Amino acid sequence: MEESFRKAFELLLSRDPELLQILGVTLRMSFFSTTISCLIGLPLGTLLGTHRFPGKGVLKKLIHTLMGLPPVVAGLIVYMLFTHYGPFGRLNLLFTVDVMVVAQCLLITPVVIGLSSSYMETATKHTIETAKGMGLSRGRVLFLCLSENRASLLSVVLNAFGRSIAEVGAVSIVGGNIQWKTRVMTTAIMLETNKGKFHFALALGIVLLLVAFVVNVAASWTVREARDD
Amino acid sequence: MKKLLAILMALLMVVSFAACGKKTDDTASNDTAQSQDNPASEVPSDDAQDASKPAVSNTTIRMSTTTSVNDSGLLPYLLPVFEKETGYKVEVQSAGTGAAIQKAVDGNADLILVHAKASEEEFIENGYGVERLPFMYNFFVIVGPKDDPAGIKDCENAAEAFAKIRESESKFISRGDDSGTHKAELKIWGDNAPDAAADSWYISAGQGMGACLSMANEMQAYCMTDKATFLSMQKDLNLDLLLEKGDDMKNTYSLIAVNPEKIDGLNTEGANALIEWMLSDEASELIAKYGQDEYGVSLFYLLEE
Numbered sequence: 204m205e206e207s208f209r210k211a212f213e214l215l216l217s218r219d220p221e222l223l224q225i226l227g228v229t230l231r232m233s234f235f236s237t238t239i240s241c242l243i244g245l246p247l248g249t250l251l252g253t254h255r256f257p258g259k260g261v262l263k264k265l266i267h268t269l270m271g272l273p274p275v276v277a278g279l280i281v282y283m284l285f286t287h288y289g290p291f292g293r294l295n296l297l298f299t300v301d302v303m304v305v306a307q308c309l310l311i312t313p314v315v316i317g318l319s320s321s322y323m324e325t326a327t328k329h330t331i332e333t334a335k336g337m338g339l340s341r342g343r344v345l346f347l348c349l350s351e352n353r354a355s356l357l358s359v360v361l362n363a364f365g366r367s368i369a370e371v372g373a374v375s376i377v378g379g380n381i382q383w384k385t386r387v388m389t390t391a392i393m394l395e396t397n398k399g400k401f402h403f404a405l406a407l408g409i410v411l412l413l414v415a416f417v418v419n420v421a422a423s424w425t426v427r428e429a430r431d432d
Numbered sequence: 433m434k435k436l437l438a439i440l441m442a443l444l445m446v447v448s449f450a451a452c453g454k455k456t457d458d459t460a461s462n463d464t465a466q467s468q469d470n471p472a473s474e475v476p477s478d479d480a481q482d483a484s485k486p487a488v489s490n491t492t493i494r495m496s497t498t499t500s501v502n503d504s505g506l507l508p509y510l511l512p513v514f515e516k517e518t519g520y521k522v523e524v525q526s527a528g529t530g531a532a533i534q535k536a537v538d539g540n541a542d543l544i545l546v547h548a549k550a551s552e553e554e555f556i557e558n559g560y561g562v563e564r565l566p567f568m569y570n571f572f573v574i575v576g577p578k579d580d581p582a583g584i585k586d587c588e589n590a591a592e593a594f595a596k597i598r599e600s601e602s603k604f605i606s607r608g609d610d611s612g613t614h615k616a617e618l619k620i621w622g623d624n625a626p627d628a629a630a631d632s633w634y635i636s637a638g639q640g641m642g643a644c645l646s647m648a649n650e651m652q653a654y655c656m657t658d659k660a661t662f663l664s665m666q667k668d669l670n671l672d673l674l675l676e677k678g679d680d681m682k683n684t685y686s687l688i689a690v691n692p693e694k695i696d697g698l699n700t701e702g703a704n705a706l707i708e709w710m711l712s713d714e715a716s717e718l719i720a721k722y723g724q725d726e727y728g729v730s731l732f733y734l735l736e737e
Contacts, residue, residue, distance in 0.1 A: 221629075287650050297650055375639070379647050382608055382628045382636035394638040397527055398610040399534025 210406035229387040233367040236307035244315025252323030269313035274372030281306040298379040306373040493702035496541035502526035504660030528611035543703040547612040561688040569684045573676040576654035589678030601633040603653030608636030660731040
């Protein structure tokens with residue numbers, strides 16, 4: 204353990220170009236995966252949490268099932284879609300960061316929908332009643348629900364980010380862990396583990412956790428600033 | 433102070449319950465107070481359990497090996513015969529050669545079966561291995577797109593084929609994972625090893641053999657692989673076997689027992705029994721026959737002594 208911690212700090216201080224490139228790919232992928240799945244998932248989750256419609260119970264169960272979708276399965280589905288002879292094979296996207304984002308969105312969007320809908324279900328009763336009383340349009344009500352609860356929804360966003368940055372099963376299948384191209388922190392850790400370099404692998408894990416911590420701190424600062432304004 | 437006492441009491445309760453759990457039925461009727469008064473009475477039964485442990489662990493042999501001998505089905509085919517004859521149980525952990533050796537260094541294996549001479553010699557030099565026993569070999573092969581854009585089909589050996597791939601900048605998938613196959617590939621490149629950062633045609637995948645072959649299939653790229661893995665996947669791949677049996681493509685597998693003087697808690701007796709059996713005529717015959725039924729060719733050959 205001690206050796207791993209020492210290596211982790213050495214790595215961070217060394218500014219190794221490959222490590223920086225891998226961190227860059229990791230952050231880029233996680234940023235887009237989180238952003239896209241939240242752009243889709245937060246409005247849908249809010250709608251699901253605030254509206255009643257036939258089949259809602261079934262839909263919720265379906266979403267909750269998908270929240271447990273194994274990453275490997277998500278990876279396989281996306282692989283089959285984008286493989287050379289698959290339906291989207293012509294796009295030539297397999298083994299790119301783009302397709303890694305697609306696989307992660309498949310994985311994370313249900314989580315965002317599920318978490319935000321359960322939260323909105325309890326938190327927005329008053330907002331909606333007031334808004335209805337004021338005769339606001341549906342779109343305005345949705346926007347109001349989202350912005351009223353933005354601080355709490357941040358935890359959903361960070362949850363999505365955490366999923367994305369920690370995920371290995373899907374990205375290794377569709378990304379292929381290609382050096383200088385699709386290698387991210389988790390697949391690099393897998394690789395070093397397979398090589399038998401356990402200390403180095405753990406050091407990479409520590410670096411990943413530190414980066415995730417910094418992102419979390421930055422995010423909560425931003426929201427606090429926004430709330431103070 | 434009362435709080436502290438309460439915590440202590442609770443701890444004692446837990447400990448005594450745990451002690452009760454270990455007892456057999458006939459002593460379970462003893463109340464907890466008694467076991468607290470006389471904790472020494474627990475010791476003999478624990479000792480008895482410990483004494484029986486070595487006998488149990490002696491029948492388990494931990495073998496750390498590379499994916500190619502396990503995933504190709506060779507070990508699942510051989511080991512049941514050994515287990516039936518001797519009563520040992522072999523636990524196989526398969527990973528790339530680098531990890532396979534590291535597991536033994538960490539004390540988690542009784543013997544290794546790997547294919548990377550330089551790493552094996554280093555393993556022994558550092559005192560972890562007893563003796564390197566090369567016993568079988570096969571050939572690496574180069575597979576690639578059916579139309580063979582680099583024209584390697586008629587090359588003499590892998591070095592010549594690699595030069596043509598480099599010249600034409602045809603896509604090439606490298607394992608890039610420190611495995612035996614990766615090390616063999618790097619040895620063939622020699623000083624001309626491509627730079628994955630600069631040469632975009634050279635793709636360092638950092639994955640297992642199967643994943644690399646699937647990637648080569650997707651990208652219609654060349655790939656160096658062990659023959660067994662390629663044959664087992666061939667029907668799903670749009671790739672041809674383009675070059676085999678070059679003088680630089682021989683792939684030798686060795687058995688090494690882990691040194692009991694360096695690492696404690698090993699089942700050296702079991703490891704030696706397994707090694708002896710693997711080198712026996714009976715196992716040799718089985719190895720030579722392996723693959724004939726399914727693929728019509730042998731996948732492993734025995735080293736002549």
